[in-house]
Structure formats: structure tokens, C-alpha cells
Amino acid sequence: MNVEKSVPGVTELAWFKSSYSSGEGGQCIEVAAGARVVHVRDTKDRARAMVDVAPSAWMAFVGFAARG
Numbered sequence: 001m002n003v004e005k006s007v008p009g010v011t012e013l014a015w016f017k018s019s020y021s022s023g024e025g026g027q028c029i030e031v032a033a034g035a036r037v038v039h040v041r042d043t044k045d046r047a048r049a050m051v052d053v054a055p056s057a058w059m060a061f062v063g064f065a066a067r068g
Helices: 055-067
Strands: 029-033 038-042 051-053
Touching: 038 055, 051 055
Parallel strands: none
Antiparallel strands: 029 038, 038 051
């Protein structure tokens, strides 16, 4: 079963992978911004459940990660 097809509205989202992602199958995630939520999924295992977070929480995470 493909999770993307079973979740309404998810297939229409524009998914983005980090520019830091290497193509070697590392630990990558993909992100898609919805109207009221940011969807995060595992690039290697898209059949797993997505994590949905508030845009403010995602921005806080990105800001924290950028400092590292």
C-alpha cells in the first residue's frame, strides 16, 4: 500500500529534499508545506507514516539546525 495515495491531498504536494542530501541513500527526509501544516517523511521509506508539524515548529527546528 502506498501511503501517498491513501492520504487525501498528499499526492498534490510539492516534496523537497535537502540540498545537503547526497544521493548515496543516507539519512534524508523530504518536506512539503501545506496550507496549515508542514509534512515530513523519510525519503527511503515513503510507506511509513509522515510527521505533521505546525509551520512555527518547523521554522524553529530549521533555525536551530542552521546554528549547528
